Amino acid sequence: MDAELHALDRNQTWTLVPPPSDIKPIGCPWVYKLKHKQDGTVDRFKARLVAKGFTQTERIDYFETFSPVVKLTTVRILLALATASDWFIHQLGVDNAFLHGDLHEEIYMKPPPGLSLPQPNLVCKLNKPLYGLKQASRNWNQKLTSELLLLGYTQSSADHSLFVKKFVFDITALLVYIDDVVLTGNSMAEINAVKAHLQVFVGP
Amino acid sequence: MLGCKPAPIPSDPSIKLHAEEGALLPDLSSFRRLIERLLYLTNTRPGISFAVQQLSQFVSSPCEPYMQQALRIIRYLKNAYGYGLLYKSNTSFKIQVFSDSDWTTCATTRRSVSGYCVFLGTSLVAWKSKKQTTVSRSSSEAEYRALASLACELQWIQYLFQDLHFSVPTPYTVFCDNNSAIHIAKNLTFHERTKHIELDCHIIRQKLVDGLIHLLHIPSRSQLVDMFTKSLHPSTFRVATSKLGLYNLHTHLEKG
Numbered sequence: 001m002d003a004e005l006h007a008l009d010r011n012q013t014w015t016l017v018p019p020p021s022d023i024k025p026i027g028c029p030w031v032y033k034l035k036h037k038q039d040g041t042v043d044r045f046k047a048r049l050v051a052k053g054f055t056q057t058e059r060i061d062y063f064e065t066f067s068p069v070v071k072l073t074t075v076r077i078l079l080a081l082a083t084a085s086d087w088f089i090h091q092l093g094v095d096n097a098f099l100h101g102d103l104h105e106e107i108y109m110k111p112p113p114g115l116s117l118p119q120p121n122l123v124c125k126l127n128k129p130l131y132g133l134k135q136a137s138r139n140w141n142q143k144l145t146s147e148l149l150l151l152g153y154t155q156s157s158a159d160h161s162l163f164v165k166k167f168v169f170d171i172t173a174l175l176v177y178i179d180d181v182v183l184t185g186n187s188m189a190e191i192n193a194v195k196a197h198l199q200v201f202v203g204p
Numbered sequence: 205m206l207g208c209k210p211a212p213i214p215s216d217p218s219i220k221l222h223a224e225e226g227a228l229l230p231d232l233s234s235f236r237r238l239i240e241r242l243l244y245l246t247n248t249r250p251g252i253s254f255a256v257q258q259l260s261q262f263v264s265s266p267c268e269p270y271m272q273q274a275l276r277i278i279r280y281l282k283n284a285y286g287y288g289l290l291y292k293s294n295t296s297f298k299i300q301v302f303s304d305s306d307w308t309t310c311a312t313t314r315r316s317v318s319g320y321c322v323f324l325g326t327s328l329v330a331w332k333s334k335k336q337t338t339v340s341r342s343s344s345e346a347e348y349r350a351l352a353s354l355a356c357e358l359q360w361i362q363y364l365f366q367d368l369h370f371s372v373p374t375p376y377t378v379f380c381d382n383n384s385a386i387h388i389a390k391n392l393t394f395h396e397r398t399k400h401i402e403l404d405c406h407i408i409r410q411k412l413v414d415g416l417i418h419l420l421h422i423p424s425r426s427q428l429v430d431m432f433t434k435s436l437h438p439s440t441f442r443v444a445t446s447k448l449g450l451y452n453l454h455t456h457l458e459k460g
Contacts, residue, residue: 072247073330076289077364080327083291156367158360166369173368 001030001047001114008049011099011203014109014124016117025108025123027052028130049112050132061105062134067141070161070175075182078162078173082184088191090183094202097179101129101139137178144176147201151194165190210283211276212442215255217435219273223312226267235266238274245281248288250321251445252277253333254432257317261310261335286453287445295325299376301358302422305336305350306433307343316340318350319432321448322361324372328449330357333432338402345401347385351419352405354378358417375418381427386419 008014019025028051035043056062082089094100109124111117129136145155148163153174156162163174172185172194181198183191229235242256255277262270300323309317315336322330334353340346358376365372380386388398389408411417430436431444 073361074364076327076329077324077361078368080291080295080324080329081297081368081370083293084295084297084325084327086293154367156364158363158367162364162367164368171369 004047004049005112005115007096008099008130011096011128013099013128013130014126016111016122017108017125019121019123020108023108025110026055028109028112028132030113048131051107051109051126051130053132053134053136056107056134058134061107063105065134065138067137067178068160070177071159074159074162075175075177078175078182078184085186087184087186088188090191090195092181092183092195092198094179094181094198097202098131098133098136098140099128100202101136101141101143103127103129103133103135103139105135107133141176141178147198148174151197205275205278205282208275208279208282211279212283212438213436214252214277214280215258215273215435216276217437219269219435220311221258221262221270221273223262224265224267226269229266229268229271232266235271235274236263238271238278239263242274242277249281250289250328250331250448251284251287251431251441251450252280253331254317254319254435255280257333257335284445284452286455287450288453289328290449290451291327292325295327297325297370297372299324299358299361299372301354301376301378301417302428303347303350303354303378303380304427304429304433305343305346307340307346309434310335314339316343316346316349317433318346318353319429320350320354320357321429321432322357323449326449330361331429331432332357341400342397344382344384344388345398347380347382348388348398348401348408349405351378351380351385351389351408355408355411355417359411362416375415378417378419379422379427380419381422381424383421386421389419 028049031048031050033046033048035046037043079089103126107126109126109130111122111124129139149155153163153165156164161176165172170185170187170190172183172187172190174194175182183194185191239256239260242252243260246253246256255273259270259274301320303320305316305318307316308314315338317333317335319333320331321328336346336349340349362374389412412419428444428447431441436444
């Protein structure tokens with residue numbers, strides 16, 4: 001829980017402000033999850049602060065919510081291609097992915113339980129989409145997509161979660177499944193470059 | 205379920221499931237959750253595709269016999285614990301496709317089930333088992349509809365290869381065990397018996413002309429997609445899984 005609060009703080013997820021009179025801040029419970037290892041033993045306890053997205057109103061608190069995920073056929077085709085062409089295959093996961101998206105709407109939230117406030121009666125004005133918000137996954141996806149396009153990748157129109165970069169004989173393909181990424185290609189230099197760039201992009 | 209007896213096949217060929225037979229399950233959500241998980245598992249387990257497809261038709265009103273069948277899939281999974289798709293490195297980049305349908309499989313609506321599987325060299329990359337949207341008057345018609353939905357998938361795969369800057373030799377070879385369906389696709393014969401088929405199904409003819417696909421006949425016994433259109437007996441099921449390129453991870457690693 002402390003780790004999560006720390007991450008939220010470091011990311012400047014919210015600013016504490018006095019509550020605006022006409023706005024009802026949304027609640028945010030903690031959700032606790034036990035993560036298991038493959039053999040069934042306890043790996044770690046996970047605490048995640050979520051916003052009650054179901055209390056949001058469409059066209060006021062959020063507009064678009066659609067976010068694409070990769071089709072499994074694409075994954076299999078790419079893996080089959082990569083094995084047959086003897087490419088490198090890497091996978092990455094992004095911690096607290098949604099917190100890196102950009103929030104365009106103005107959303108106020110009750111202070112999370114366990115947060116010490118400098119003075120009472122403050123609410124959190126969200127700067128970043130918190131988990132549970134309706135638009136969280138879309139905002140993250142847009143942010144990652146625009147970053148990859150900046151890096152010179154082209155988004156496939158056949159599968160919007162597939163990104164390809166071709167440079168002379170080097171080809172690199174990237175599959176995005178929300179916060180998990182499969183990276184494959186014949187150039188180790190390019191793979192390392194993307195990994196390093198994404199590392200900076202999603203923070204320390 | 206830990207102590208259950210492993211089953212050699214995911215669904216019993218002698219059992220035909222009808223809608224709303226038997227008593228409604230007391231706990232509906234347990235069946236739905238199980239189907240949800242099994243559906244996810246079909247992403248890497250083509251073997252259970254047909255069995256799960258059959259059961260997922262009944263999530264709106266789950267009855268006792270369906271739960272029995274769902275548990276049978278789990279018993280099969282216990283038996284086929286380490287099985288998975290093997291993608292070999294020494295393979296060609298040729299696309300080979302097998303298409304089939306089973307006429308009037310659905311006992312309630314009399315609709316047919318189409319199935320296909322797509323290979324990239326020896327790697328199985330795409331497959332489907334799906335009930336068709338309308339009743340077909342003949343098995344050729346059912347096959348023809350199956351080919352039409354396959355044509356759409358192949359066109360998409362072709363786009364995907366384009367985006368990956370990868371040239372895969374076209375036309376893709378499509379094997380179908382029904383000669384009349386191939387004839388209907390190749391030219392406008394049998395007009396009297398095919399005039400009611402929806403126009404969008406004729407996309408297959410267009411894709412043939414465009415040179416995307418190439419239709420070939422294959423004897424039914426060499427057909428690889430049987431497992432996506434019907435329940436098979438243990439011996440045929442075993443042969444079918446090995447032909448699809450499914451290997452047991454544990455035995456394969458031991459052999460090296």
